[in-house]
Each structure stands twice: as structure tokens, then as C-alpha cells.
Amino acid sequence: MxxxxxxxxxxxxxxxxxxxxxxxxxxxxxxxxxxxxxxxxxxxxxxxxxxxxxxxxxxxxxxxxxxxxxxxxxxxxxxxxxxxxxxxxxxxxxxxxxxxxxxxxxxxxxxxxxxxxxxxxxxxxxxxxxxxxxxxxxxxxxxxxxxxxxxxxxxxxxxxxxxxGPYFKEGFNPVKVYVSDKYVRAVRGGVGAAKTIGNYAASLLGTKEAIEMGYSQVLWLDAIERRYIEECGTMNVFVKFDDELATTPLDGAILPGITRDSVIRLTRDWGLRVRERPISIDELTEGLRTGKVEEVFGTGTAAIVAPIGEIYYKGEVYRVGDGKSGPLATRLYDTLTGIQCGEIEDPYGWTVEV
Ligand SMILES: Cc1ncc(COP(=O)(O)O)c(C=O)c1O
Missing domain, CATH: 3.30.470.10 (Aminotransferase class 4, branched-chain amino acid transferase, N-terminal domain)
Known part of the structure; x- marks a missing residue:
């Protein structure tokens, strides 16, 4: 044609x-x-x-x-x-x-x-x-x-x-997320893995309530047990524990993010132990309490890499690290934006000339 x-x-x-x-x-x-x-x-x-x-x-x-x-x-x-x-x-x-x-x-x-x-x-x-x-x-x-x-x-x-320009008004500074235990975004077997308009409509009320509480996005839990973290409004989520980098597996309820895939590839090549596995909200909050969780960040085309600095869950506020962008999120942001605009060599063949 x-x-x-x-x-x-x-x-x-x-x-x-x-x-x-x-x-x-x-x-x-x-x-x-x-x-x-x-x-x-x-x-x-x-x-x-x-x-x-x-x-x-x-x-x-x-x-x-x-x-x-x-x-x-x-x-x-x-x-x-x-x-x-x-x-x-x-x-x-x-x-x-x-x-x-x-x-x-x-x-x-x-x-x-x-x-x-x-x-x-x-x-x-x-x-x-x-x-x-x-x-x-x-x-x-x-x-x-x-x-x-x-x-x-x-x-x-x-x-x-x-x-x-930047997706969040915070730019590359940490954003605050609200864990919803009231609403869910998608369920396995539904349309969560598709980029369909209804998924975003389904997320609006929870997001509105999060914003009213002073948070930028909702961190959704799985719809069945309300126990495992899934993804944020427009981002997949990574948790840097002291001994591994973990992210929610592609279970049919979350969007298979292209930035997520790129981050997994980069961090594996940097020698990190990277696992796609369920992360429970209890493991996350406990890890934040004990210091086992070093960084939490979201990834997506719009925000690229967005460090998460604060997490609200069931009336409690958990701070991530010292509230600043962590070293891994910063390195990923610099590397991805560098490759994307051609300032850093692209060994993966990810960029396509127009
Ligand atoms: C719900 C949701 N999750 C994750 C992502 C991140 O996907 P990608 O990295 O392909 O932009 C997006 C953005 O498209 C999204 O809307």
C-alpha cells in the first residue's frame, strides 16, 4: 500500500x-x-x-x-x-x-x-x-x-x-505511590496484558483517590489475593533487594512493558541477579522496614525510569532509602536515555533510524 x-x-x-x-x-x-x-x-x-x-x-x-x-x-x-x-x-x-x-x-x-x-x-x-x-x-x-x-x-x-518533557512534575525526582487495597486494575485471564482503553478507565477512581491523598500513582495489587504487587498506573515496578533485583512476572494481568524488558536485559548484563517473581506487599514493606529493600522504581516509555520514594499502604507510610533517586535507578535512567537519543552506543540494536 x-x-x-x-x-x-x-x-x-x-x-x-x-x-x-x-x-x-x-x-x-x-x-x-x-x-x-x-x-x-x-x-x-x-x-x-x-x-x-x-x-x-x-x-x-x-x-x-x-x-x-x-x-x-x-x-x-x-x-x-x-x-x-x-x-x-x-x-x-x-x-x-x-x-x-x-x-x-x-x-x-x-x-x-x-x-x-x-x-x-x-x-x-x-x-x-x-x-x-x-x-x-x-x-x-x-x-x-x-x-x-x-x-x-x-x-x-x-x-x-x-x-x-517529563511525565511527572517531579521530573527524575522520586514519586510517591499509594497501594490500593480497595480497587483492582486487572485480573489474570482478563485484559490486563493488553493495552486497551478500558484498563485505564478502570484505574481512574483509585488514582483520583491516591492523588487526593497526595500520591502520584497507584501501586496495584493482584486482584485475587490482594497480596502481590503488580504495576503502577503507567509503569512496571522493580524492587532492588540487597541480593537481587525483582520484578512482577508477566502473569497475564500486567502490561508487558518494553522498558521493563530493556531494564531486565541491561541489569542482567551488568551482573545483577534479576528475577521475575511474585513480590508480596508484606515482603516489600518488611524489606523497607529492615533496610533489605534498597530501591523501588517504575519503568515505562512515558517516565522511562521513575524512582519511588514513598509508599502508602493501609494507613502507614514507608520511605524508600534516603528519599533520593537510588544509584541503580539513576544508572538505568542515564543509560536508557543515552541509548534512546543516540548519545551512548547501542549494543542491543534497540534504536531504529528514521
Ligand atoms: C499499565 C502500564 N504498565 C506499564 C507500562 C510500561 O510499558 P512500556 O515500558 O512499554 O511503556 C505502561 C505504559 O505503556 C502502562 O500503561
Missing amino acids: EIEFSLLPPEKRRTPPGDPLSIPFGTIFTDHMFTMTYSEGQWHDPRIEPYHPLSLDPAALVLHYGQGIFEGLKAYRRGERVLLFRPDKNIERLNASARRLVMPELDPGFALHCIKELVKVERDWIPEVRGTSLYIRPTMIAVEARLGVKPAKEFLYYIILSPV
């Missing part, structure tokens, strides 16, 4: 913001977007066109039954070079989410081509300052107009772009 381009003339294009570090995450979008439709069993009409509101029938299935999935990845620029970080993994996960939600898959090679072509059109929007990037949001929704819970036959796939 050939992408059709219908671009704004230069005089109609907006000037990208001067200081992306000061823009609240995800609030500004670039001049163009990518769209492609699916009907009669195939994808067609791939286009790059001016950013515009969507026109949907009020009966569009996504609006009623939540048949919608998305992805999040970033483009980084240093001078002439523009790099994507492991985009093949995002496309693989988008297709896995599509299978779980009975939606059509994309051809991986063509999906990457579409992302690259849109990023090329908007290259002036990619900020260059360390800690900033162009956030890429591929999205697929069911647009067929019909009431009744059945998989749709018509879909829209689109990509929008947003220049971003």
Missing part, C-alpha cells in the same frame, strides 16, 4: 513550542496525523493529513463496548539523527492487544513505515533537549455503527504525535 500525503502548506503550519520541558505531558499535538481504515476484511486508504477531529457515528462500537487499543513510543532527535526506541516491540504488542480484543492486526513492516513517514513529516516538532522527545500514540478503534456486543467489522487506525 502507498501512503497518500495531503500536507499543510508551510504558511499554515504552526511553530513547535520553544520549551517542551515546561509543557504538561500530552497536551500539544503536531500539525499532521496518520489514518487508515479497515472494512471488508482489509486495511486501506493510508493517509498522512492535517490533524483533525474524528467524525464518528454515535453508535460506533468503541463508544459503547470499549473495543479500542493503543500504543505509546517516542522519537528522539540529536541534530540530523532521529531515532525510535524498539518500535518493533510496540507494533508486536499492538497486534497482541488486537488479537485479545478481536481486532485486525497490522502488517508489522508497514506499521513501522507509517510511523516513520509521519515522524519524518513532523521532524521539526521533535525537541532536542535531554529529557524531551516526540511521543507517538498509535490508536485503533472500532467504528462500525451498531448496538449489540459483537466484534466490529470496521475499524480506524490512526497515529498522533505530541512533543513532551
Whole structure:
């Protein structure tokens, strides 16, 4: 398939913001977007066109039954070079989410081509300052107009772009998380491992209550026993014990994070003992009390690595270390951001030139 381009003339294009570090995450979008439709069993009409509101029938299935999935990845620029970080993994996960939600898959090679072509059109929007990037949001929704819970036959796939700075207002400083024992995000056998819109809706009330208590995100517990830590709002979680680095296994309830996978690979190569195993909240709080837990941090495309400095659980507040970013989280943040923007050599072949 050939992408059709219908671009704004230069005089109609907006000037990208001067200081992306000061823009609240995800609030500004670039001049163009990518769209492609699916009907009669195939994808067609791939286009790059001016950013515009969507026109949907009020009966569009996504609006009623939540048949919608998305992805999040970033483009980084240093001078002439523009790099994507492991985009093949995002496309693989988008297709896995599509299978779980009975939606059509994309051809991986063509999906990457579409992302690259849109990023090329908007290259002036990619900020260059360390800690900033162009956030890429591929999205697929069911647009067929019909009431009744059945998989749709018509879909829209689109990509929008947003220049971003840090995800948290804290920047790389430790964030505070709230362990919810009241609400759960996802359950094994459900859709927790898919990046589907309903998972985020399910997390809103718990997150609102956490924010009211002065915390940035919820640290979710497993839905069955409410005993094992799962993940944070938009991040997987790692716990650095004195003798190992542990993270929740991919049990079907958490999102298989691409940053998580990269952190496991890096830390194993650095000689750490890394284990994917269940971590109970009791083990975590006890380890914080005794000092066996040295660091806790979240990982995700938006925040990259976010040190966790304080954890609230059942009326008690647990501080992590001395409340500052720990050495492992700092080394990971520096290494990942260095590889992502091309400042550090990439021995893993993770970066892809646009
Ligand atoms: C619920 C959830 N967990 C974890 C992550 C981290 O995944 P990744 O590292 O692929 O961004 C994200 C972000 O996409 C997320 O939304």
C-alpha cells in the first residue's frame, strides 16, 4: 500500500513550542496525523493529513463496548539523527492487544513505515533537549455503527504525535505511590496484558483517590489475593533487594512493558541477579522496614525510569532509602536515555533510524 500525503502548506503550519520541558505531558499535538481504515476484511486508504477531529457515528462500537487499543513510543532527535526506541516491540504488542480484543492486526513492516513517514513529516516538532522527545500514540478503534456486543467489522487506525518533557512534575525526582487495597486494575485471564482503553478507565477512581491523598500513582495489587504487587498506573515496578533485583512476572494481568524488558536485559548484563517473581506487599514493606529493600522504581516509555520514594499502604507510610533517586535507578535512567537519543552506543540494536 502507498501512503497518500495531503500536507499543510508551510504558511499554515504552526511553530513547535520553544520549551517542551515546561509543557504538561500530552497536551500539544503536531500539525499532521496518520489514518487508515479497515472494512471488508482489509486495511486501506493510508493517509498522512492535517490533524483533525474524528467524525464518528454515535453508535460506533468503541463508544459503547470499549473495543479500542493503543500504543505509546517516542522519537528522539540529536541534530540530523532521529531515532525510535524498539518500535518493533510496540507494533508486536499492538497486534497482541488486537488479537485479545478481536481486532485486525497490522502488517508489522508497514506499521513501522507509517510511523516513520509521519515522524519524518513532523521532524521539526521533535525537541532536542535531554529529557524531551516526540511521543507517538498509535490508536485503533472500532467504528462500525451498531448496538449489540459483537466484534466490529470496521475499524480506524490512526497515529498522533505530541512533543513532551517529563511525565511527572517531579521530573527524575522520586514519586510517591499509594497501594490500593480497595480497587483492582486487572485480573489474570482478563485484559490486563493488553493495552486497551478500558484498563485505564478502570484505574481512574483509585488514582483520583491516591492523588487526593497526595500520591502520584497507584501501586496495584493482584486482584485475587490482594497480596502481590503488580504495576503502577503507567509503569512496571522493580524492587532492588540487597541480593537481587525483582520484578512482577508477566502473569497475564500486567502490561508487558518494553522498558521493563530493556531494564531486565541491561541489569542482567551488568551482573545483577534479576528475577521475575511474585513480590508480596508484606515482603516489600518488611524489606523497607529492615533496610533489605534498597530501591523501588517504575519503568515505562512515558517516565522511562521513575524512582519511588514513598509508599502508602493501609494507613502507614514507608520511605524508600534516603528519599533520593537510588544509584541503580539513576544508572538505568542515564543509560536508557543515552541509548534512546543516540548519545551512548547501542549494543542491543534497540534504536531504529528514521
Ligand atoms: C499499565 C502500564 N504498565 C506499564 C507500562 C510500561 O510499558 P512500556 O515500558 O512499554 O511503556 C505502561 C505504559 O505503556 C502502562 O500503561
